[in-house]
Amino acid sequence: MKQDARANAAISILDNFLVGQNLNSVLSRWAKNNRYAGSSDRESIRNIVFDILRVKKTLTSVLEKEKQPINGRALVFLYSVFYALNLNEIFTGQEYGPKELTDFEKEFSKISKENIKGCFGITDNIPDFLIAEFKRSLGRKFKDAMRLLEKRAPISIRVNPLKSDISSTLKYLSLEGIEGKKSKIVRYGIDIIGNPRRLTKIQAFKEGCFEVQDLHSQKIIEDLPLNDHTKVLDYCAGAGGKILSIACALKGKGKFYIHDIDEGKLKEADLRAKRAGVKFIRLESKNLQKHCCSFDYIIADVPCSGSGAWRRNPQQKWRITPESLNEILTRQTVILDEAKDLLKRNGFIFYITCSLLKIENEEVINKFLMENKHFRLFNKKNVTIDNFGDGFFCAVLQKKN
Numbered sequence: 001m002k003q004d005a006r007a008n009a010a011i012s013i014l015d016n017f018l019v020g021q022n023l024n025s026v027l028s029r030w031a032k033n034n035r036y037a038g039s040s041d042r043e044s045i046r047n048i049v050f051d052i053l054r055v056k057k058t059l060t061s062v063l064e065k066e067k068q069p070i071n072g073r074a075l076v077f078l079y080s081v082f083y084a085l086n087l088n089e090i091f092t093g094q095e096y097g098p099k100e101l102t103d104f105e106k107e108f109s110k111i112s113k114e115n116i117k118g119c120f121g122i123t124d125n126i127p128d129f130l131i132a133e134f135k136r137s138l139g140r141k142f143k144d145a146m147r148l149l150e151k152r153a154p155i156s157i158r159v160n161p162l163k164s165d166i167s168s169t170l171k172y173l174s175l176e177g178i179e180g181k182k183s184k185i186v187r188y189g190i191d192i193i194g195n196p197r198r199l200t201k202i203q204a205f206k207e208g209c210f211e212v213q214d215l216h217s218q219k220i221i222e223d224l225p226l227n228d229h230t231k232v233l234d235y236c237a238g239a240g241g242k243i244l245s246i247a248c249a250l251k252g253k254g255k256f257y258i259h260d261i262d263e264g265k266l267k268e269a270d271l272r273a274k275r276a277g278v279k280f281i282r283l284e285s286k287n288l289q290k291h292c293c294s295f296d297y298i299i300a301d302v303p304c305s306g307s308g309a310w311r312r313n314p315q316q317k318w319r320i321t322p323e324s325l326n327e328i329l330t331r332q333t334v335i336l337d338e339a340k341d342l343l344k345r346n347g348f349i350f351y352i353t354c355s356l357l358k359i360e361n362e363e364v365i366n367k368f369l370m371e372n373k374h375f376r377l378f379n380k381k382n383v384t385i386d387n388f389g390d391g392f393f394c395a396v397l398q399k400k401n
């Protein structure tokens with residue numbers, strides 16, 4: 001696909017997003033209906049859409065000031081001006097491209113790139129209702145976090161010690177044309193510098209030698225107090241990322257149970273376990289009580305705003321509302337309440353979020369500890385979003401003897 005056709009696709013995808021459709025469904029539908037598009041086309045279109053959504057508030061504030069409609073075309077136009085792309089190659093008016101530039105767009109595009117750039121970095125690209133909570137939570141780190149949320153997230157992998165090691169994986173990646181560098185912050189991590197798109201296509205991935213995982217997510221797990229030959233439950237396992245890291249770190253020595261309110265999500269966890277050479281045991285909700293007071297560790301990687309990872313999933317930040325956040329906060333408390341009775345004495349709950357907000361982190365924990373005097377805070381950690389990874393919070397809660 002030429003640049004104009006890709007831009008046209010991004011315009012229609014953004015139009016669907018702006019009327020409230022789920023971005024992932026829109027992207028999948030687009031791929032299904034346009035089978036001629038190759039994987040590099042799909043990636044490029046997705047990148048345009050995601051780059052735009054990361055700074056949507058900045059772009060829409062320019063459009064509001066200019067009294068222009070907010071739609072896919074206007075967003076792609078401003079994005080193209082900002083990145084000094086050749087507008088004549090994008091707005092071609094040809095069969096597969098967007099219509100030619102309007103008079104307003106021609107006039108506007110005469111403004112120098114620097115002027116447009118001046119508009120960026122002024123707006124905080126997060127929902128208005130969360131600005132105060134972000135400032136309260138991040139203090140002096142607020143501005144840095146705002147700028148980081150406008151950029152693409154770094155890509156990294158976790159090497160599986162059951163199947164490989166760092167140096168063999170680096171060599172293998174290099175043979176596959178993927179450039180990587182050993183991470184300085186975690187034991188099994190590799191920063192991916194070039195060609196990340198191939199990662200999940202190569203044999204080493206299919207054989208379970210590594211998983212794609214954020215370095216800070218790895219860091220949170222690496223710092224947990226873990227012993228092998230223990231009974232571990234991931235209460236909100238979803239695709240199983242956290243328990244997989246733990247099972248691999250313990251070299252498969254232990255019993256690893258997975259549970260999720262949405263059992264359909266566990267399919268992916270099962271596939272990943274098989275690839276990695278570890279075993280997960282599914283635990284259905286109706287059988288939870290049979291395991292009362294039996295787990296050494298319970299991972300509660302709860303649903304959250306996702307604010308620490310909005311770079312990867314920018315639609316999430318424009319969909320969250322005060323009501324949906326309240327619902328999430330209730331869920332976090334309910335999950336801790338449900339999980340606590342399944343834990344052994346002296347056992348640990350690992351409460352984890354990928355949120356930057358105190359309201360979902362420290363405050364949920366403080367409330368839990370106030371109401372559950374038989375628990376104590378063993379330790380807690382905030383790993384802030386930076387150029388190496390996303391923002392995470394982890395509190396280790398111990399059940400007293």
Ligand SMILES: C[S@@+](CC[C@H](N)C(=O)[O-])C[C@H]1O[C@@H](n2cnc3c(N)ncnc32)[C@H](O)[C@@H]1O
Binds near residue numbers: 242260
């Ligand atoms: C942040 S995701 C978990 C991601 C996963 N741990 C990973 O690393 O891949 C949160 C999960 O919690 C699940 N969930 C939500 N409410 C729940 C509840 N009341 N009990 C159990 N799981 C719940 C969701 O279905 C979702 O899969």
